[in-house]
Amino acid sequence: MTVITTPKAAPRKPVAKDDSMVKQKEMMAAHYDRLTSVPQTGEKVCATFVPGNLNELIKCFDLLNNLPEVNAIQSGLRKQSGAYVLEAEKIGHSEDVCTYVKSDIGMMAKGNIGPNGKRLPDPDVLLLSYTGCFTFMKWFELLREQYKCETIMLHTPYMGDGKITKNMIEYMVKQLKEEVIPTLERISGVKFDIDRLREHLKKSAVAEDDLVAVLQSAKSKPSPIDAYFGGIYYIGPIFGAFRGTDDAIDYYRFLRAEVDERLAAGQGPVTPDGDMGKEKYRLVVEGPPNYTHFRQFWKMFYDEGAVVVASSYTKVGGVYDFGFRHDPDKPLETLAEYCLGVYTNRSLPMRIDMLANYIDEYAADGLLINSIKSCNSFSAGQLLIMREVEKRTGKPAAFIESDLVDPRYFSAANIKNRLESYFQMIEQKRAGARAAA
């Protein structure tokens, strides 16, 4: 008799996390617990978007912030978004449109279960901070149709000419004063207190300073952080529910100290497989990541010694590295300025300038674009961005394609193949430069 024995699988290697990542995850989990406890606590919920989110203002009305994109990301990371997207398509949503939207709608259709396994609450108000993305507008109309709750539109004009005009600021401040604030007062039952807003804005600026220091630490060689894959953890609290809070100040202070230590020790980033080995390639990345295969995607980089030193995605919830800070001295104007300045609200020439400058400032080897099927706000024009940045910097650029939370659009072999070719291209470029020297 032949006995077939199946060898026991090797125990799964624990995922390495630095302390800040553990802390970040605890914060996010606590926020989800708070959200799903709403039936017990009676807190009111404001759904809003990451780019142009007005967390400081929302907090003035004791509202809890719930972000549909972050829910979609969580579904992606937990491998649930694929089923949600299919569910949304089954009920009539086109295969062509944004998968964040479809993941969100599919999640609702299947009970709206959050990452902690509990039902997410229906929002009391939808605050449509319509910034840098047309899909947001339709998304909120779709949510309004489901929840039948009040919706506030805050229209942020696009920086088509690369500047913020007086007209734009006045328009936004007027919307805040006459539409957003009175409606939030009515829904929350809390009177607006501008001094309370100033306090939150002050706290935002403190955390923003530390975030910028952390992201700019990547200018060092080796970079102590990965400003894309790691950066996504770093932006979580400030782009989400924590900007303007003491928790955010604590987190970013802690994170900065941790990064400073790594910097002093000449260490590279921490990856899920532990400390990254020798830094071989320094990249600037444009575009959001794929979330359904996030670790696999990251591994393709760190296995090759590639570290991302700057990324545009970590500016989608606010661009702070050119000096903007929330300013308590002009509380409403600063909110307007913040919304206007987020990355996807910047014109294409502005984005090109940013990316080309990052390549120089961060001494990167080149630009990699991860073009996302779902996101026309990012993706439309990226091929021109690639050529222009390449032309200006003389550094090679590469283009890969995937999707945010639709697993059908992540082709690992294809992406790996392109990345390997890209790293070879960088090597050749270096060899050419050495030969010419």
Added chain:
Amino acid sequence: MATSLNGSKAAGVVARAQALFDDLSFATARAWKAAEPGRKVVGYLPIYVPREIIHAAGMLPLGIVGGGDQLEVIHGDAYYQSYICRIPRSTVELGVSGRLDFVDGMLFPSICDVIRNLSGMWKMMFPNVYVRYFDVPQNYKDDIGGNYYVNELSELTEALGELRGKPISDDELRHSISVFNENRRLVRELYAFRAERPWQMPAAEVYLVLRAGLVLPVEEHSKMIRDYLAAAEQDERPRRDNCRVVLTGVFCEQPPLNLIKSLELSGCYVVDDDLLLVTRWLTADVAIEGSPLQNLALAFLHHSEATAAKYEPNLSEKGQHLVRAVRRTGAEGVIFACPSFCDPALLERPMLQHVLKDAGIPYIAFKYAENSGQMQPIREQAGTFADSIKLWSGA
């Protein structure tokens, strides 16, 4: 007015409109520009720009709605991923192939992220052309969105004044408003006629006549509509046993002409649509007296078409424009034809479908691209829809 060989008085007008449609070199607009030194042409994309301001500057507003199914896109595809709609790539093709080399300015209206980003691309690719992203308010209160919009209009007016080398006066604006008011009245008349007697005005003809307004000076276009209306009144055409439908979703990337023809051939009279909305975006006359920019702004805020690119602040009003269009025109169903990868149209579609379902209005949906060549599946779908309405509708 000429009568064609087939006896149709409208045929002459339609032939002229067809020639304008077919001409991808924009010869008429080029000839207009060449006719007098100093003339300028300002292009615009869907969905709406205040053409009155361009006209008031003595310039020709030129509607650019992609390259259609006759333009071979060679360079344009190098600028876009496969999952982006076709209109920006064929528009880029028109640009890089030199077909728009006579255009002095380009306006990219606020319609979607793709057209928005194309404004920045155009700035990079054609640095000598005046390029503006034309933002419109999503807030419809006079003192909020209205004030913002008046200032935007004022910036545009100033910029076009600089482009021609002389500021645009209020009187020039008033004159242009009145010329466009007349044009819009004629377009409304055209649509009302077709809704009443669609067999007398095939959808493809109405489309061609409307489309001519994108390349002709407005005065000439108004004459063309008048001629067509008069001819359509005189022509006797056979009335088919078609059902009546509203066509929606076609407000940006244009369907191939054959698609429009196919719908009627398969048994659907198109009695209303959202094609080329710029020609009737403002649904009532713009006031002439007072501040012209203020008047244009008020018309935009309170008398403009509902479409996917606009935020609808009132949930109960969402999609009602479509129900009203069905009731007004006596339509029996709605056809959703959306360009592939069109975010506004496709995201809007489920909401509109829910509204129609609640109102008991039947609908079908399909996608197209401006260069779709195979019409058989669309004919079959539309034909089945027409049959189902005829056989099983509540009437």
